[in-house]
Amino acid sequence: MSRPEPATSPADEEAYADFMSRAYTMELEAIERYAQFADALETHNNREVAQLFRKLSEIESLHAKRILAEMRWPSLPALPAAYAWDGVEGPETAPFDAVHYLMQPYHALEIALRCEVQAQKYYEDIAAGAAPRRVKLAAKEMAAEEAEHVALIQEWMKKVPQPAPGWDEDPDPPRMND
Amino acid sequence: MNAPLASPALAAKDFKSDYKPVWCPGCGDYSVLTAVTKALAMLNLRPENVAVVSGIGCSSRIPAYTTCYGFHGVHGRSLPAATGLKVARPDLTVLVASGDGDGYSIGGNHFLHACRRNVDLTYIVMDNHVYGMTKGQPSPTTEPDWSSKLAPRGTGVREFHPLVIALASGANFIARGFSGDPNGVAGLIAEAVRHPGFSFVEVLSPCVTFRPEQRAWKEAARPAPVAATDDPARAARRLMTDDGFNIGVLYKGNRPAYAGLPAAATHSTADLERGFQLQEH
Numbered sequence: 001m002s003r004p005e006p007a008t009s010p011a012d013e014e015a016y017a018d019f020m021s022r023a024y025t026m027e028l029e030a031i032e033r034y035a036q037f038a039d040a041l042e043t044h045n046n047r048e049v050a051q052l053f054r055k056l057s058e059i060e061s062l063h064a065k066r067i068l069a070e071m072r073w074p075s076l077p078a079l080p081a082a083y084a085w086d087g088v089e090g091p092e093t094a095p096f097d098a099v100h101y102l103m104q105p106y107h108a109l110e111i112a113l114r115c116e117v118q119a120q121k122y123y124e125d126i127a128a129g130a131a132p133r134r135v136k137l138a139a140k141e142m143a144a145e146e147a148e149h150v151a152l153i154q155e156w157m158k159k160v161p162q163p164a165p166g167w168d169e170d171p172d173p174p175r176m177n178d
Numbered sequence: 179m180n181a182p183l184a185s186p187a188l189a190a191k192d193f194k195s196d197y198k199p200v201w202c203p204g205c206g207d208y209s210v211l212t213a214v215t216k217a218l219a220m221l222n223l224r225p226e227n228v229a230v231v232s233g234i235g236c237s238s239r240i241p242a243y244t245t246c247y248g249f250h251g252v253h254g255r256s257l258p259a260a261t262g263l264k265v266a267r268p269d270l271t272v273l274v275a276s277g278d279g280d281g282y283s284i285g286g287n288h289f290l291h292a293c294r295r296n297v298d299l300t301y302i303v304m305d306n307h308v309y310g311m312t313k314g315q316p317s318p319t320t321e322p323d324w325s326s327k328l329a330p331r332g333t334g335v336r337e338f339h340p341l342v343i344a345l346a347s348g349a350n351f352i353a354r355g356f357s358g359d360p361n362g363v364a365g366l367i368a369e370a371v372r373h374p375g376f377s378f379v380e381v382l383s384p385c386v387t388f389r390p391e392q393r394a395w396k397e398a399a400r401p402a403p404v405a406a407t408d409d410p411a412r413a414a415r416r417l418m419t420d421d422g423f424n425i426g427v428l429y430k431g432n433r434p435a436y437a438g439l440p441a442a443a444t445h446s447t448a449d450l451e452r453g454f455q456l457q458e459h
Contacts, residue, residue, distance in 0.1 A: 039198045174202070
């Protein structure tokens, strides 16, 4: 990410800092959620998917580090506990109930794809909106990055087997009440 | 360089222990754990000043997953333990975690009296309308027509209405959250902790294993159409007539929290022990 042109006013500067704080928060939420999924799947001995979620969490960590480097914050930015998003959580955060203990790598990538598409749309909307020029430029750049991630995940999905019908059938199920 | 925004001294992750939850992947309780840790960070608390007390059940595993003091107690008895702790150590922030089985059935009686006593506690009940840990028996909040192998054609018994019961019993703060919105639940918990007296936060927390149909709750849950009231009669009418999916703070009462006994009436531990000593004849 190249550093966009300098702000033209303190208000623009503030809007840009807020935008980047939100972007950073989005990444933190995604990092945490993928790590939670990895822990949950690991606990349930679905190691392959756990490993994949761990990797996704690490990839998001790289994005977060890039934002920190870009902003040159002297220390970790002090963020509010929660931003008000359009949805209940950040656009790049998968919902808690997206996972299943028998899920396969393809499912995990489907989740990641949905998150990246949402993130891309989030940035595109800002870039097309009425934000200060500096924010719009940064949003456009981030939307392009998210589009790259979407393409990468789509390619990744071609390399893993699609789940067969009945993938969630467990010969020794926890539920006895069907 | 851009100035950072204002923030809590500790982050939510500082309230999470190294123990990994054993809940089923997709369980709403993961979200509640996240919400609890976010709320504690929002409140600028420190783990050593917070105690999390629980009973038995999936939800009651929460204390181990936090870095706060924890007490994983007896089935249905989280509230008596928490009450004793808060009365003895009023300086601590005491959260109580429970589920619909532990809290409304085995611990139902304690629920009524905890509301009545109005000790300054925050009671978080993760309600999934089923006994998940013991493989899917109907709980007090299970719908009467929910049919399963363990309850063919359903129980036929009407559900317990925890929020109405809490109001009638004297709870000073009543809210309902949905685990699909962890940030929203964090806000409710933080507000509940700040409110004096007994605060009750019911969190709809789907059981994806035994009640997979509860994934649809995300379509049903929506913000309550009206602001919280401090009028119990108005709150009662609202709670009696809502469909169980209005989310937010629903009642904020003005009752003073239980303040303990007057100093003159307290006794030292030694005094109490002397009272129980057998007399030699």
